[in-house]
Amino acid sequence: MRHLLTGFEFSQDEYLDIINTAASMKKDPKAYADTLKGKAGALLFEKPSLRTRTTFELALFRLGGHGVYLDEQSGELGVRETIADYARNLSRWTDCLIGRVFLQRTLEELAATGSVPVINALSDLYHPAQAMADYMTVGEHLGSIKGTKLAYLGDGNNVTNSLLVAGAILGVNVTCFCPLGKGPDVQIFNKAAEIARKNGSKLEVLSDPSKISGFDVIYTDTWVSMGDNTPLDSVRKLYMPFQINDEMVEKSGAKIVLHCLPAHRGYEITDSVMDGPKSAVFDEAENRLHIHMALLAKLVG
Ligand code: CP
Numbered sequence: 092m093r094h095l096l097t098g099f100e101f102s103q104d105e106y107l108d109i110i111n112t113a114a115s116m117k118k119d120p121k122a123y124a125d126t127l128k129g130k131a132g133a134l135l136f137e138k139p140s141l142r143t144r145t146t147f148e149l150a151l152f153r154l155g156g157h158g159v160y161l162d163e164q165s166g167e168l169g170v171r172e173t174i175a176d177y178a179r180n181l182s183r184w185t186d187c188l189i190g191r192v193f194l195q196r197t198l199e200e201l202a203a204t205g206s207v208p209v210i211n212a213l214s215d216l217y218h219p220a221q222a223m224a225d226y227m228t229v230g231e232h233l234g235s236i237k238g239t240k241l242a243y244l245g246d247g248n249n250v251t252n253s254l255l256v257a258g259a260i261l262g263v264n265v266t267c268f269c270p271l272g273k274g275p276d277v278q279i280f281n282k283a284a285e286i287a288r289k290n291g292s293k294l295e296v297l298s299d300p301s302k303i304s305g306f307d308v309i310y311t312d313t314w315v316s317m318g319d320n321t322p323l324d325s326v327r328k329l330y331m332p333f334q335i336n337d338e339m340v341e342k343s344g345a346k347i348v349l350h351c352l353p354a355h356r357g358y359e360i361t362d363s364v365m366d367g368p369k370s371a372v373f374d375e376a377e378n379r380l381h382i383h384m385a386l387l388a389k390l391v392g
């Protein structure tokens with residue numbers, strides 16, 4: 092049994108296999124209609140979601156399975172009953188647990204105590220299924236993934252960490268431009284950088300976005316993540332130099348712009364970029380569905 096908890100679990104071949112399967116499913120979803128026939132997945136969400144919830148639920152449905160949404164936004168897991176008992180119960184009825192949680196260790200505990208695959212649908216540290224859809228989108232637009240140059244701008248967060256992990260495994264060069272003290276997780280970065288070296292690519296973190304140039308893809312995410320009550324306007328000054336606007340796109344040389352969404356227009360990205368010719372953000376959002384189908388087929392099928 093395999094889980095997707097961090098994104099470090101899979102080899103380059105497995106990442107490519109998931110991305111290629113997702114591409115086939117995108118072309119001909121009906122051919123996979125019985126892949127998860129009679130199976131069910133529980134979606135437990137401690138935080139809001141539009142894309143991840145919808146696409147995991149639809150992915151289960153399109154594969155012939157069923158999703159049960161458990162709204163845990165009113166109370167943290169582990170309070171009404173222990174996380175272990177929660178996992179043991181759900182393992183008796185369902186074939187996988189898809190969890191969006193505050194703490195990575197909640198997912199680790201579900202995986203350790205349950206008996207079905209656990210899939211990370213976002214935690215404080217990772218958003219691994221997002222990164223798979225992101226690199227699928229890069230491949231579609233640029234014709235290849237390995238060796239491409241991606242710049243991430245803004246807050247070093249869960250999405251950044253997963254772009255580094257998946258990027259390292261896929262041989263992508265990832266440069267993070269983040270304000271000092273706001274970079275990605277150091278331990279995750281170091282572990283990913285080691286993998287990148289073996290795959291002939293490079294990861295780096297820089298703090299001066301004015302030097303941006305020679306990239307294929309630029310990517311941003313919110314300056315304040317879910318669960319952090321800092322008002323967006325209070326960090327505006329700190330992050331404004333990292334905003335993806337027309338000038339930043341031009342200087343970077345990027346052919347496409349990505350954003351995991353939801354976007355805060357006028358903050359980390361401008362309307363003109365979001366709605367402009369280089370924006371691939373809605374292709375990226377669409378690919379969440381296809382990647383989730385491929386992931387579920389691999390882990391649960
Ligand atoms: N990108 C993403 O995970 O979106 P949701 O928060 O809407 O699921």
Ligand code: NVA
Pocket residue numbers: 213248249250312313315316317351352353
């Ligand atoms: N970093 C963001 C991603 C949302 C999909 C958050 O955690 O809120």
